[in-house]
Structures are given as C-alpha cells and as structure tokens.
Amino acid sequence: MEKKKNYVYSWGAEVSETPISDVDVSSLRLFIKKGKEAGRIGFSFDSVKNVLNKLNLIKGTKLLNAGRALFCKNNRIEVQAAVFAGHDKITFLDIQSFHGNLFELIDKSETYVKEHINWRADLSGSRRIEIPEIPVRSIKEAIINSLCHRDFANPKSNEIAIYRDRIEIFNPGQFPYEYSPEDFIKGNKPSIPRNPLIAETLYRSEDIEKWGSGLRRISEECKATGVKVAFEKIKSGFMVTFYRPGIIQGQARLLATETVPEGKSRQLGEKLGVKLGESEEKILHLLIVNKFATINIIAQSIGISTTAVENNLIKLKGKGLLRRIGPDKGGHWEIVGKIMADRGI
Numbered sequence: 001m002e003k004k005k006n007y008v009y010s011w012g013a014e015v016s017e018t019p020i021s022d023v024d025v026s027s028l029r030l031f032i033k034k035g036k037e038a039g040r041i042g043f044s045f046d047s048v049k050n051v052l053n054k055l056n057l058i059k060g061t062k063l064l065n066a067g068r069a070l071f072c073k074n075n076r077i078e079v080q081a082a083v084f085a086g087h088d089k090i091t092f093l094d095i096q097s098f099h100g101n102l103f104e105l106i107d108k109s110e111t112y113v114k115e116h117i118n119w120r121a122d123l124s125g126s127r128r129i130e131i132p133e134i135p136v137r138s139i140k141e142a143i144i145n146s147l148c149h150r151d152f153a154n155p156k157s158n159e160i161a162i163y164r165d166r167i168e169i170f171n172p173g174q175f176p177y178e179y180s181p182e183d184f185i186k187g188n189k190p191s192i193p194r195n196p197l198i199a200e201t202l203y204r205s206e207d208i209e210k211w212g213s214g215l216r217r218i219s220e221e222c223k224a225t226g227v228k229v230a231f232e233k234i235k236s237g238f239m240v241t242f243y244r245p246g247i248i249q250g251q252a253r254l255l256a257t258e259t260v261p262e263g264k265s266r267q268l269g270e271k272l273g274v275k276l277g278e279s280e281e282k283i284l285h286l287l288i289v290n291k292f293a294t295i296n297i298i299a300q301s302i303g304i305s306t307t308a309v310e311n312n313l314i315k316l317k318g319k320g321l322l323r324r325i326g327p328d329k330g331g332h333w334e335i336v337g338k339i340m341a342d343r344g345i
Contacts, residue, residue, distance in 0.1 A: 011152050012066030012197040015059050023048050023063070023071045027103055031071075031205050038206035055201060066197035069152065070102050077152070079105050081112045081160040085300065089161070094296050097157075102147055102198070106207070109143045109160055110136070115292035115332075116162050117244070130291075134167065134227050134242045138218045142240040144207050145214050146171035149194045149238070156236070165244055172237040181231035184215045274319060279304055279312045284321065284335060291332040 028051060035041030045051055052058040057067030068075050079098040085091040094116070098108040114136060122129040146158050146169050156172040175181065176192045183189045191210055193199035202208045215231060218240070222229040228243040276284075282302040286293055295313075299306045316322040325334050 008192065008194055008196065009151075009153075012064060012069075012195045014065050015062050016065050016068045018063045018068045018072060020049055020052065020058060020061055020063060022068075022074065023052070024073055024101060027101055028052075028071050031103065031201075034205040038204075040204045040206060055204075057197065057201070064197065065152065066195060066201070070198060070201055073100050073104070075101060077102070077105065077147075078157040079109050079147075079160065080157045081109065081162075083116050083162045083297070085164070087163055087165055093300050094294060102202075103205075105147060105158075106140070106144055109158075110140045113139050113143075113160060113162065113167065115294060116297065117167070117292075118290050119292070120289070133245055135221045135225050138221045138227075138229070139167070139169075139242065141214050141218050142169045142242075144202065146238070146240070148198055148202055148208060149173050151194070151237075154237075167242045167244065169240045169242075170237055175233045175238050181215055181233070184213075185219045185231075186216075274321070276319075277312070277315075279308065280316055283309070283312055283316065287322070287333045287335060291334065293333070 025048060028048060029045050032041060032043075032045045032051060036044070043051075043054060049058065052063070052067055052071075055067070057064050057070070063072065069077060077099070080096070081098065082089075082095040083093045085093055096112060098105055098112075100108065114132070118133045119130050120133075122131050143160070150158060150171040151173040154172040158172070159168070159170040161168040161170070173194055179189065179192070191199070191213075199208060199210075203210050208214060218229060219231075222242070227245055230239075230241045230243075232239045232241065279302060283298055286298060286301055290297075293301070295306050295309050299309045302309075304312075313322065317324075321335060323334050323336055325332050
C-alpha cells in the first residue's frame with residue numbers, strides 16, 4: 001500500500017513560491033488554442049489568472065508546482081540530449097542541454113531527434129514524402145511520457161541518447177509499482193499518472209490520452225513500420241529504446257555517421273555539368289539522405305573540420321544547389337535546382 005501511495009505523489013498540487021506574473025503568456029495562449037481545436041477546452045483566453053484558475057493550477061496568487069512546470073520557463077527542469085559516435089557513451093558528436101516549460105521541452109526534444117535520425121524519400125506517389133527511420137509520432141509520445149511521468153523531486157535530468165544502433169529516452173521516475181510495461185501494451189490497465197495535474201493539462205491539449213494507451217500506441221506504430229522498440233524498468237527510472245532499422249536490418253542507406261561511398265563521390269558534378277570539389281559532392285550526398293544533418297554531423301561523416309564544412313556549404317549555396325530552410329536550430333537543408341530533377345528526387 002505504501003508503494004502505491006508513493007507512486008502518485010503530491011508534488012504537483014503543492015504551492016510553489018512562483019507568482020502568476022512568471023507565466024509565459026504565449027505558451028498559455030497556444031495551449032488554449034490547441035485545447036479548443038481538440039474540443040477539450042470550452043473556454044477562451046481572457047486573463048492568465050482566470051485561465052490558470054480554471055485549470056486548477058494556482059492557489060491565490062501563486063502557481064502550483066504543476067503550473068510552474070507547465071507554463072514557466074524558469075522551472076529547473078532539464079533535458080540532456082546527445083549524439084554518440086558508436087554504441088556507447090565514450091565519444092560524443094554533439095551534446096545539448098534544454099531548459100524551459102514542459103511544452104518547450106517537448107518541442108526542443110522532438111526537434112533534436114528529428115535532426116539526428118535518417119530520412120528517406122518515397123517517390124511512389126504524385127509527390128515526394130519524407131519518411132523517418134523511426135516513426136516521429138512514437139518518438140514524440142515517448143518524450144511526452146518521459147516528462148509527464150518523471151519524478152520532479154529527483155534532481156536527475158531527463159535524457160535522450162542517440163547511438164549508431166539505437167535511441168534511448170530516459171526519465172527519472174519509476175514505472176507504476178506491481179505493473180510491467182506489457183500490462184499496458186497488451187492489457188487494458190487504466191492510466192496511472194504520477195503527476196495527475198500535469199497529465200490532465202496535457203490531455204486537454206491532446207498531447208496525451210487518459211486511457212494509459214501511450215505504450216500501446218508506440219508499440220503498435222513501431223511494429224507496423226518494422227522498428228524494434230523496448231520498454232525497460234531500471235533502478236534509476238524508466239527507459240524506452242528504439243532500435244535504428246538502418247543498422248540492425250542492414251538496409252542500404254547512408255547513415256549520418258558514415259562517409260559517402262568512394263565510388264559515388266563524383267557522380268553529382270558530372271550529371272550537373274558543375275565543377276564540385278570532393279567534399280562538396282559528399283556533403284550533397286549526405287544531405288540528400290538526411291536533410292536535418294548538423295554541421296558537426298557532416299564534419300564527422302566526411303572527415304573534415306566544421307570550418308571546412310561551413311566553407312563548402314557557402315560554396316554550394318553560391319552555386320544555387322543548396323539553401324537553408326528555417327533557423328540553425330530546428331531548420332533543415334534543401335537541395336534545389338537541377339539536381340532534384342536529375343536525381344528524380
């Protein structure tokens with residue numbers, strides 16, 4: 001009984017020292033908009049205090065802990081994300097630390113993973129469709145669950161670790177006592193939210209469902225796309241692991257941490273009638289496969305410095321073959337002009 005009582009704990013309902021004035025108004029307005037569009041919120045934004053009162057996230061002029069986590073940027077919640085060169089944590093290619101309210105952390109974490117996985121193009125229909133190696137919705141579901149059900153009293157950060165063969169999403173919060181992940185994947189167990197106020201708010205914006213179906217949806221979507229996924233209760237928390245199919249299934253796909261095959265290093269320049277250096281050729285090949293590749297990933301992939309990558313990107317943009325869509329963080333590369341038609345992309 002003691003374990004059952006301790007799983008769902010009172011942290012979210014406790015009053016913080018944070019005043020209502022610290023709320024990020026733009027995040028709250030966006031939340032109301034999403035909730036109304038989903039049909040789960042029946043009121044409009046009028047004032048911060050009134051909205052938070054209707055969501056049961058304040059007491060007097062102070063936010064509850066759940067309200068602070070959801071709508072304040074300064075809340076001491078952190079997500080650590082990293083890309084590793086191999087199958088362990090010995091050598092990393094990139095490392096980031098994200099801060100912000102829960103909605104911002106969800107977006108930043110999802111964007112980070114999308115930027116560092118492999119994508120391919122489906123050209124069977126009338127238009128090009130970008131397909132990720134791991135279903136994006138499953139990744140987002142795992143990220144949301146990891147933040148919604150974490151132990152906020154635990155100072156340890158949530159973690160996203162991207163390896164050559166897998167992606168691990170960890171949260172410092174124990175799985176419901178006396179249950180296993182299989183109970184929720186194959187059975188009909190009701191949802192047991194560790195943080196009821198946070199779960200209720202995320203339900204209103206349609207980020208989660210109430211019925212404990214998150215693990216089932218992740219499992220079914222991965223199964224449908226041929227991706228292996230594992231759920232593991234560990235001593236320090238809970239882990240969701242997505243195994244990258246491009247490696248475990250041996251598919252013929254250029255990976256973001258591999259170099260371009262030598263035999264193909266000159267094909268693009270010959271087709272286009274454009275003089276391209278070897279590094280320019282390799283960068284284009286890489287970005288055709290993974291438009292979200294970062295400068296660090298490109299440098300590691302083709303074996304040149306980040307400065308050299310930046311110089312080659314400037315040259316490619318000057319030749320009208322490449323352009324940047326969106327910001328440095330969260331944007332992607334687009335290969336433009338004749339090269340698209342010549343390669344049938």
